[in-house]
Amino acid sequence: MPLFYNPLEAAAHRLSVVPPMFDYFGAMGLHALVAAARTGVFDALRERPSTAGDLAAALGLDPHATGVLLRALTGLGYLRVRGGRYRLTRTARRWLTTGSTTSLLPGLVFWERTARVLWPGLEQAVRDGAPARPFYASLADDPELSRSFHAWTAAVAARQAPAAARRIPVPRDARLVLDVGGGHGLFSLALLRRHPRLRATVIDLPDALPPAAAHPRLTPRAGSFLEDDLGSGYDVALLFNIVHGLNDEEAARLLRRVAAALDPGGVVVVGDQFGDSLMPGRASRALVHLLDLNYLVTVGGRVRGLAEVTGLLRAAGFGRVRHRRPLGSPTTELAIARKPLR
Numbered sequence: 458m459p460l461f462y463n464p465l466e467a468a469a470h471r472l473s474v475v476p477p478m479f480d481y482f483g484a485m486g487l488h489a490l491v492a493a494a495r496t497g498v499f500d501a502l503r504e505r506p507s508t509a510g511d512l513a514a515a516l517g518l519d520p521h522a523t524g525v526l527l528r529a530l531t532g533l534g535y536l537r538v539r540g541g542r543y544r545l546t547r548t549a550r551r552w553l554t555t556g557s558t559t560s561l562l563p564g565l566v567f568w569e570r571t572a573r574v575l576w577p578g579l580e581q582a583v584r585d586g587a588p589a590r591p592f593y594a595s596l597a598d599d600p601e602l603s604r605s606f607h608a609w610t611a612a613v614a615a616r617q618a619p620a621a622a623r624r625i626p627v628p629r630d631a632r633l634v635l636d637v638g639g640g641h642g643l644f645s646l647a648l649l650r651r652h653p654r655l656r657a658t659v660i661d662l663p664d665a666l667p668p669a670a671a672h673p674r675l676t677p678r679a680g681s682f683l684e685d686d687l688g689s690g691y692d693v694a695l696l697f698n699i700v701h702g703l704n705d706e707e708a709a710r711l712l713r714r715v716a717a718a719l720d721p722g723g724v725v726v727v728g729d730q731f732g733d734s735l736m737p738g739r740a741s742r743a744l745v746h747l748l749d750l751n752y753l754v755t756v757g758g759r760v761r762g763l764a765e766v767t768g769l770l771r772a773a774g775f776g777r778v779r780h781r782r783p784l785g786s787p788t789t790e791l792a793i794a795r796k797p798l799r
């Protein structure tokens with residue numbers, strides 16, 4: 458929530474005069490956003506500022522309840538009100554309207570579903586050290602969770618892939634890219650657009666793959682990157698948002714398999730959140746730690762620091778690891794290394 462304490466409120470929290478109510482109420486803020494998105498409030502206010510009554514009439518909602526929702530959203534920093542007319546703040550316009558090119562609405566649906574379906578297993582995961590139920594099994598049983606997960610990863614990738622592709626050092630005579638768990642294929646597509654001689658294979662679970670017609674030089678392949686043959690002769694391997702979803706043994710095994718699939722001199726790119734190199738600041742650290750908790754309760758993976766990822770790459774046989782932070786991709790950083798020539 459785009460909420461900032463004023464000095465008096467901050468002091469009250471520091472001195473613990475008030476209880477940590479925002480954490481108790483945090484889930485309510487999420488549900489308020491989901492209700493507003495699903496009833497069309499954000500999109501309608503993008504068209505024109507409106508009173509609660511006019512908005513309720515236009516969207517077929519209860520007028521009193523609409524006013525209550527609008528006031529809550531105003532308090533949370535998503536709306537402003539003047540003379541009884543509500544308008545979107547820049548945050549709501551940018552991230553929460555369907556017309557916006559930076560819309561992360563699919564993420565709202567995914568995170569709400571994740572909080573509702575998967576996070577109740579947190580207590581058990583903390584007792585056991587592993588998720589109560591494997592994430593991909595939950596996706597198979599829950600079409601909305603599955604749809605929203607793939608829509609969310611695609612929405613994030615659409616923003617980040619062009620910047621990431623600019624930072625990937627593709628060898629001059631490279632021909633083949635392996636996109637490991639590449640899902641929608643958007644990271645490969647960004648690379649193919651920059652390098653007309655490249656072809657890419659995206660390996661992923663069947664439901665995640667793009668259609669074969671997505672691009673003439675992109676081949677979707679259904680399979681498990683941990684179990685099935687990855688093929689060989691690749692010049693570049695992409696692992697975007699993959700390593701955080703694996704436990705230590707799986708991560709080490711996957712990187713060894715990727716090293717074996719690359720030709721000597723081939724480049725591996727791990728794109729992920731590196732917990733130890735993000736923006737300094739309590740709020741950023743808190744977000745990373747919550748994400749770490751999310752990986753624990755959902756996939757049984759974790760946020761790793763750059764040093765840990767470097768260690769995994771070196772143990773798999775890769776050479777010096779370079780760290781890149783693509784502009785326009787604040788949360789996904791790159792660790793890039795080459796397979797030695799011999």
Ligand SMILES: C[S@@+](CC[C@H](N)C(=O)[O-])C[C@H]1O[C@@H](n2cnc3c(N)ncnc32)[C@H](O)[C@@H]1O
Pocket residue numbers: 593610611614637638639640641660661662665680681682683696697698699702
């Ligand atoms: C967090 S998503 C990342 C997708 C894409 N690389 C990106 O960064 O947007 C993880 C992907 O790995 C895939 N995946 C998970 N386990 C897999 C496995 N054992 N074999 C193949 N794909 C797998 C998922 O289906 C999903 O598409």
